[in-house]
Amino acid sequence: MKINSIIGEWIAPSAKVLDLGCGDGELLAWLKSQKKIEARGVELDRESVQKAVARGVTVYQSDIEESLEGYPDKAFDYVILSQTLQEVRHPLTVLSQMMRTGRWAIVAFPNFGHWRVRLSHLVSGRAPRTTLFPYQWYESPNIHFLTVVDFEEMIAQQKWHIEKRRFVSRDQAVGFMPNLLAEVAVYLLTAP
Amino acid sequence: MITETQIVRFPSLRLDGGDTLHDVQAAYESYGRLNSGKSNAILILHAFSGDAHAAGIDHEGKAGWWDSMIGPGKAFDTDQYFVLCSNILGGCKGTTGPSSINPETGRPYGMSFPVITVGDIVRLQQMVASHLGIKKLLAVTGGSMGGMQALQWAVAYPEMVEACIPIATTARHSAQQIAFNETGRQAIIADPNFAGGDYYGKQPPARGLAIARMVGHITYMSDESMREKFGRRLRNREDLSFGFDVDFEVESYLRYRGSQFVGRFDANSYLYITKAMDYFDLGAGYPSLAAALERAASKFLVISFTSDWLYPSYQSLEIVSALRRRNHDVTYCELSSNYGHDAFLVDVGEQTEVVKGFLARCQREVVRV
Structure with a gap:
């Protein structure tokens, strides 16, 4: 179960989709061909932007946090933040802006509560390094470490609504104990 | 390819300042072939000191000013597109300007030539395009003052512009x-x-x-x-x-x-x-730049360059922000170059890739519709 195919399942045909941190536009290009969506991307890395444009995706070169302010309310059906929540400086601000600009927000993030992460930390006594978090502490783009429990607690506090959730480990669906067993969590959220 | 500058004449041109110019002529060049549906035309808009000779080699052996971008296999691929460039109003390369003969006096206009605007320049270009039977341009594009014209096109003739590519430019001239x-x-x-x-x-x-x-x-x-x-x-x-x-x-x-x-x-x-450049302010007469761009119906590709301090990236970002405020289809790239404002003319490697990808998409979407 790939993250992108979960996202693809959730997105309705012909929807307006904004992908934050869209990289070289792979997901958007795929959604365009599969679902005929109206695609927009935001990406900071120059080379990735160029690749995305070259494959015909509408991309705006910018920092994610700055990029969202300009859009009108509910400008999109879906705003996607895939595997980037842990990298943004102000996650709550970004999520609030996603809720404002999109009818739905789709968020996927690596789960820091996974047993391998816990074990790595416990056994080595060092900042955890796993296949999901392969970086040295001084090279890591990740500046926030959150778990499934942390995330859902925040969603509840904000009074947002979880419409769907999926948990994945090694491309397999995880059915129980997600905070321990999920490597990646994917959410479909709405604001009431 | 040896290129030839063509001349087209019009009886009059109404100007933003209130005057009307009589016996106006425009010089233009074209490259590639206009397809039967006349749907593959790209209008190139030259910068301050440019002319109609944008590509190819003229009779004196001189290469066009954007030959690096226009030609077979290049960004504006003349195997696919019909590429058009005309000398701007007020210029001195074949289009009516202050050095032209005033039909009323038989002498050059000099300072009796009326003050013109980017809007006037674009109005004459629109007449040239219509003269060629083009109802919709696949793209309008240019750098610097050419970018201002591209923006003006998108607002003044939204129904004629499929895609707009303003490069290293601004929606209004700054104090500097x-x-x-x-x-x-x-x-x-x-x-x-x-x-x-x-x-x-x-x-x-x-x-x-x-x-x-x-x-x-x-x-x-x-x-x-x-x-x-x-x-x-x-x-x-x-x-x-x-x-x-x-x-x-x-x-x-x-x-x-x-x-x-x-x-x-x-x-x-x-x-x-x-x-005309200094007078340019796309948002003038509107509550905001975003409101001015509301009229535009094209897709946009906005390009700026890291080392361009004459038309810095923040000015491109103003355009992009205004477009996004109205949820227009806008792509923005800040390309990396050390060449300053000249980059759009001389450092065209990345620019070519971006423009090619964008145009290919626009072309696909036109065909689909």
Whole structure:
């Protein structure tokens, strides 16, 4: 179960989709061909932007946090933040802006509560390094470490609504104990 | 490919300032073939001192000013697209301007030429496109002042523009940009040969025009590109002259560029065109820039360059933000280059990739509809 195919399942045909941190536009290009969506991307890395444009995706070169302010309310059906929540400086601000600009927000993030992460930390006594978090502490783009429990607690506090959730480990669906067993969590959220 | 400049004449042109010009002509060149549906036309809009000769080689063996971008297999691929470029109104390369003969007096207009705007320039271009039977342009594009025209096109003729590619440009001239233009104008006006603009058939204000161009060239480069190109290298000498002859390479270069410009450009055109740039403010008359761009119906690709301090990226971002406020389809790239404002002319590798991808998508989406 790939993250992108979960996202693809959730997105309705012909929807307006904004992908934050869209990289070289792979997901958007795929959604365009599969679902005929109206695609927009935001990406900071120059080379990735160029690749995305070259494959015909509408991309705006910018920092994610700055990029969202300009859009009108509910400008999109879906705003996607895939595997980037842990990298943004102000996650709550970004999520609030996603809720404002999109009818739905789709968020996927690596789960820091996974047993391998816990074990790595416990056994080595060092900042955890796993296949999901392969970086040295001084090279890591990740500046926030959150778990499934942390995330859902925040969603509840904000009074947002979880419409769907999926948990994945090694491309397999995880059915129980997600905070321990999920490597990646994917959410479909709405604001009431 | 040897290119030929064509001339088309129109009985009159209404101007934003209230005047009407009579017996107006426009010079243009075209490359590639217009398809049967006339749906593959791209209009190239030249910068301040450009002309209709955008690509290919002319009879004097001179390459077009954007030959790096236009031609078979290039960004504006003439195997696929019909590429059109016309000299702007107020220019001196075949289109009516202050050096043209005023039909009422039989003498060159000089300073009696009415002050023109980017809106006027675009209005004449629209007449040229219509004359060629083109109802919708696949793209309008240009750098610098060409980008201003592209934006103006998108707002003035939204139904005629499928895609708009403004490069290294702004939606309104800033104080700094006006200041540089004014310095150039004052250099020309201060030249005794200027004679109130009535110098045709006599000595032109060559010194003033050359100095204006020298200032211009400084603004087109970056600190880094000047350091790389000239550094503090001396010109044909071992030691400083302790005089005011040319010591440094950079002085020699600027003097050469200045004097060369005099041979190919009219001082009055310099005044009129820079004024049109300074007057340019796309949002004027609207509550906001976003409101002005509300009319636009095209897809946008906005490009800026990291080292361009004459038209800095923040000005492109203003355009992009305004477009996003109305949820227009806008792609924005800040390309990396050391060449300053000149980058859109000389550092075209990344620009080519981005433009190609964007145009291919626009073309696909036109075909689908």
